[in-house]
Amino acid sequence: NRQITLASRPHGAPIPANFNLVESSLPIIGDNEMLLRTIYLSLDPYMRGRMNDAKSYADPVAINEVMVGGSICRVEASNLEGFEKGDLVVAFGGWQDYSISNGEGVIKLDSAMANPSYGLGVLGMPGLTAYMGLMDIGAPKAGETLVVAAATGAVGSLVGQIGKLQGCKVVGIAGSKEKCDYAVNELGFDACLNHNDADLVEQLATVCDSGIDIYYENVGGKVFDAVLPLLNSKARIPLCGLIAQYNATDLPPGPDRLGLLMGNLLVKRIKMQGFIVFDDYGHRYGEFQQAMVPWLVSGQIKYKEDKVVGLENAVSAFIGLLQGENFGKLVVQVGPE
Numbered sequence: 001n002r003q004i005t006l007a008s009r010p011h012g013a014p015i016p017a018n019f020n021l022v023e024s025s026l027p028i029i030g031d032n033e034m035l036l037r038t039i040y041l042s043l044d045p046y047m048r049g050r051m052n053d054a055k056s057y058a059d060p061v062a063i064n065e066v067m068v069g070g071s072i073c074r075v076e077a078s079n080l081e082g083f084e085k086g087d088l089v090v091a092f093g094g095w096q097d098y099s100i101s102n103g104e105g106v107i108k109l110d111s112a113m114a115n116p117s118y119g120l121g122v123l124g125m126p127g128l129t130a131y132m133g134l135m136d137i138g139a140p141k142a143g144e145t146l147v148v149a150a151a152t153g154a155v156g157s158l159v160g161q162i163g164k165l166q167g168c169k170v171v172g173i174a175g176s177k178e179k180c181d182y183a184v185n186e187l188g189f190d191a192c193l194n195h196n197d198a199d200l201v202e203q204l205a206t207v208c209d210s211g212i213d214i215y216y217e218n219v220g221g222k223v224f225d226a227v228l229p230l231l232n233s234k235a236r237i238p239l240c241g242l243i244a245q246y247n248a249t250d251l252p253p254g255p256d257r258l259g260l261l262m263g264n265l266l267v268k269r270i271k272m273q274g275f276i277v278f279d280d281y282g283h284r285y286g287e288f289q290q291a292m293v294p295w296l297v298s299g300q301i302k303y304k305e306d307k308v309v310g311l312e313n314a315v316s317a318f319i320g321l322l323q324g325e326n327f328g329k330l331v332v333q334v335g336p337e
């Protein structure tokens, strides 16, 4: 059983030495337990936070502990009622070939499901995040302007497409021309800007000529600086993620902009609300699924995966995720379907 553990805590961006690939013997199940074989492992930005020894909404991973993560697994053996060998499940198996589960938080999938890895993306945690953050906090209305960064990623690509289905003008922000072309030509965004362009501020002001009504926040940093002056009165900001600062070791350079932010929130009566998907919206998964499945089946929502093969490649893929190297939802194929 190969496992990737946390060897040391990163200072800034994670490096390969922060991880260890270890071999352990196959775990043996007890009463009311089952053995899961990982088929797909999801790699997500929140894992960077779990590498820090800091209090957050979830406990950090301990040193020498297996890295946590959502997974699609096959049941290999089961002493647990309701689960049988061969069942396909969504679990939280972590970065390893095999894991033991008592069934808590495990969801059964149709074992003949065509694309099981979609359960980690468009039909799973990132999909629920995109849908609920936009619909519940963003409350989009036809004709409004919606801006979303990390626009071709797991969450952002869905936010923009759902925004289009609600009749919004959608402006994406992404890290390369290739990603921007994809957002416009394949996902149907009205425009997409490259955050590496020196004149991002000017480009965004030109494209958002009626201001911004919803800014779905995935990144923070310089993208937020460009968005803030363009926000309209009564704008909504679903505060989903701040990936631009996950590797930060210091406060950003430049003048303190907190007063500017507070002034804008007050004068423009902006609503900015953070959320943690399963804590706040786990109970609304059914509602999300009812909307998303028909959109996906009919092709109104497109979904792109960035599939890396081999558990041994999870570390480099994860390091790349925090630098924009993924193009689409990042998953690792660990075992055969």
Ligand code: NDP
Pocket (backbone or CB within 6 Å): 044, 045, 046, 125, 126, 129, 149, 150, 151, 152, 153, 154, 155, 156, 173, 174, 175, 176, 179, 195, 218, 219, 221, 223, 239, 240, 241, 242, 243, 244, 245, 275, 276, 277, 278, 321, 322, 323, 324, 325, 326, 327, 328, 329, 330
């Ligand atoms: P993505 O698939 O979008 O991958 C991350 C992307 O972030 C990269 O591809 C890159 O895209 C972009 N990025 C990385 N570093 C920077 C940077 N310094 N500045 C700007 N962009 C950067 O990831 P997800 O869709 O899984 O996650 C998107 C966000 O949603 C994250 O912040 C994540 O933490 C958050 N999230 C929050 C949840 C919640 O419950 N609140 C649940 C799930 C996700 P590009 O090359 O285009 O810049």
